[in-house]
Amino acid sequence: MSLKEVYSVLLKNKKESIDLLFEFLKIPSIAAQNLGEKASINFLERIFGEAGFDCSIFETNGFAVFTAELNTGSDKTITFYDHYDVQPVNIELWESPPFEPTIRNGKIFARGVADNKGEIICRLQAIKAYGEVFGKIPVNIKFILEGEEEIGSLNLGYFVENNKEFALGTDLCIWEFGGKDTEGIQNIYLGVKGCLYLQLKTDTIGRDVHSGYTQFVDNGAFELAWALAALKNRNDKILVPGFYDNILDPTEEELLIIDNFNLKEEELKKIFGIDKIRLGLSGVELKRKFFLDPTINICGLWSGYQGPGSKTIVPHEAFAKVDCRLVPGQNAKDLVEKIRKFWDDNGFSHIEITEWDGYEAVKTLPTNPVAQAVIRTVLEVSGHDPVVWPLAGGSGPMCLFPGVPCISIGTSHSQSNAHAPNENIYVDDWIEGMKTVATLIHK
Numbered sequence: 001m002s003l004k005e006v007y008s009v010l011l012k013n014k015k016e017s018i019d020l021l022f023e024f025l026k027i028p029s030i031a032a033q034n035l036g037e038k039a040s041i042n043f044l045e046r047i048f049g050e051a052g053f054d055c056s057i058f059e060t061n062g063f064a065v066f067t068a069e070l071n072t073g074s075d076k077t078i079t080f081y082d083h084y085d086v087q088p089v090n091i092e093l094w095e096s097p098p099f100e101p102t103i104r105n106g107k108i109f110a111r112g113v114a115d116n117k118g119e120i121i122c123r124l125q126a127i128k129a130y131g132e133v134f135g136k137i138p139v140n141i142k143f144i145l146e147g148e149e150e151i152g153s154l155n156l157g158y159f160v161e162n163n164k165e166f167a168l169g170t171d172l173c174i175w176e177f178g179g180k181d182t183e184g185i186q187n188i189y190l191g192v193k194g195c196l197y198l199q200l201k202t203d204t205i206g207r208d209v210h211s212g213y214t215q216f217v218d219n220g221a222f223e224l225a226w227a228l229a230a231l232k233n234r235n236d237k238i239l240v241p242g243f244y245d246n247i248l249d250p251t252e253e254e255l256l257i258i259d260n261f262n263l264k265e266e267e268l269k270k271i272f273g274i275d276k277i278r279l280g281l282s283g284v285e286l287k288r289k290f291f292l293d294p295t296i297n298i299c300g301l302w303s304g305y306q307g308p309g310s311k312t313i314v315p316h317e318a319f320a321k322v323d324c325r326l327v328p329g330q331n332a333k334d335l336v337e338k339i340r341k342f343w344d345d346n347g348f349s350h351i352e353i354t355e356w357d358g359y360e361a362v363k364t365l366p367t368n369p370v371a372q373a374v375i376r377t378v379l380e381v382s383g384h385d386p387v388v389w390p391l392a393g394g395s396g397p398m399c400l401f402p403g404v405p406c407i408s409i410g411t412s413h414s415q416s417n418a419h420a421p422n423e424n425i426y427v428d429d430w431i432e433g434m435k436t437v438a439t440l441i442h443k
C-alpha cells in the first residue's frame with residue numbers, strides 16, 4: 001500500500017471521475033437566478049452517500065447547505081469548504097454551451113468547472129481512491145458545501161452559528177479556490193483580506209437649483225466629493241483617525257514571505273496596460289503595501305445631470321459606493337463607526353451611510369504545522385516550490401470559521417476564466433489536484 005498505488009487508482013478512475021464531474025456541471029445551479037438547488041442537493045446526496053459519507057442538509061432562507069462527514073475515529077479532522085452554486089452566464093459569449101461540458105485541447109469547458117464544482121469532485125475522488133488502496137482514511141473528513149457563495153454566502157453564518165461543533169471542530173479547512181500561475185506553479189493562499197462595503201448618499205436641500213444661485217445652496221456633488229476626498233490623501237494614506245489601529249503586525253516569517261514574494265510586476269503592468277505602478281512603487285515597498293495595508297476605494301460615484309448636452313443646475317443629491325479591503329486585526333463595524341465620527345467631526349454629518357456590510361480578514365501563519373503540511377504536500381506532488389500568499393488579494397467568508405486554519409489550494413490556472421465565458425480547467429491539473437488531496441490526508 002502506497003501513495004503511488006493511490007495515484008494509479010486515480011488514473012484508472014479518470015473516466016468515472018470525468019463522468020461524475022460532467023453530470024454535476026450539467027446542473028445549472030445559479031443562486032442569483034434561484035436555479036438548481038434541489039437538483040444539486042440530490043446529486044451531492046447520491047455521490048457522497050455512495051462514497052460512505054453521512055450526509056445532511058441544512059435548510060436556510062435561501063439555498064441549503066449540504067454537509068458530509070466521514071468519521072474514521074481519528075483524532076484529526078480535515079474539512080473541505082466548497083460551493084455548488086455558480087455564476088450566471090452570457091450564453092452568446094461561450095464557444096460551447098456552458099452547461100454542456102466538453103473537453104477541448106486537454107481542457108474541460110463548462111460553467112462552474114473552475115469555480116467550484118471541479119474541486120468538489122476532485123476532493124471526493126481523491127478520498128475514494130485513498131480508501132480503495134488503504135482501506136481506511138487516516139483522518140476524519142468533513143465537507144461543507146454551500147449554495148450561495150456567488151451571491152455573498154448569505155446564510156453561511158447562520159449555518160455555522162447553528163452547527164458550531166461541526167463547522168469549527170476541525171484541524172484544517174481546505175478552502176475552495178486556487179491553482180497554477182502563468183508559469184505553471186501552484187499557488188497556496190494562507191488567508192483572505194476582509195472587505196467593508198459602504199453605500200453613501202447625501203441630499204442637501206431636497207431639490208435641484210438653477211446654477212445662477214450657486215452661491216446660495218450647498219452642492220450635493222461637491223459635498224460628497226469633499227467628504228470622500230477627506231478619507232485619504234493622494235499618497236494613499238488613510239486620514240480617518242484610528243483606521244490603522246489594531247492591525248496585526250506581520251511575524252518575521254510572514255515578512256520574509258512577503259519580501260521574497262514573486263510579485264510579477266511586469267506581467268501586471270501588461271495586464272493593466274500601464275507603464276508604471278501607481279505612486280511609482282515597486283519591489284519590497286509595493287509588496288508590503290499590497291499585503292499589509294488596508295485600502296479605501298471608490299467603486300461608483302454619481303450625481304446631477306448626466307444626459308446629453310448641458311443642464312446648468314446645482315444638484316442636491318449625490319451617491320457613492322465605497323469598498324475597503326481590510327487586513328488582519330481590523331473590524332468592519334469599528335471602521336464604519338470611525339468613518340462616521342470622522343465625517344461628523346469635520347462637517348460632513350449630512351453624508352448618510354445608507355447601508356454597509358463587511359467581514360474581517362483571516363490568516364494562518366506560515367509556521368502553523370498544518371500550513372507547513374500543505375506547503376510540503378504541494379511541493380512533493382507538483383515538484384515545485386509553491387508560491388505562498390500570506391493573504392489573497394480578494395476576500396471571502398473565512399472569518400465565519402474563527403480559530404480554524406483555512407488554506408486555499410485548487411486546480412484552476414491563470415486562464416481559467418472563473419465568472420467569465422469559457423470557464424475551464426486542465427484535466428491534468430485536476431488529476432494532480434486529486435493526488436495533492438490524497439497526499440495531504442496521508443500526511
Ligand SMILES: [Zn+2]
Pocket residue numbers: 087115150418419
Ligand atoms: Zn466565484
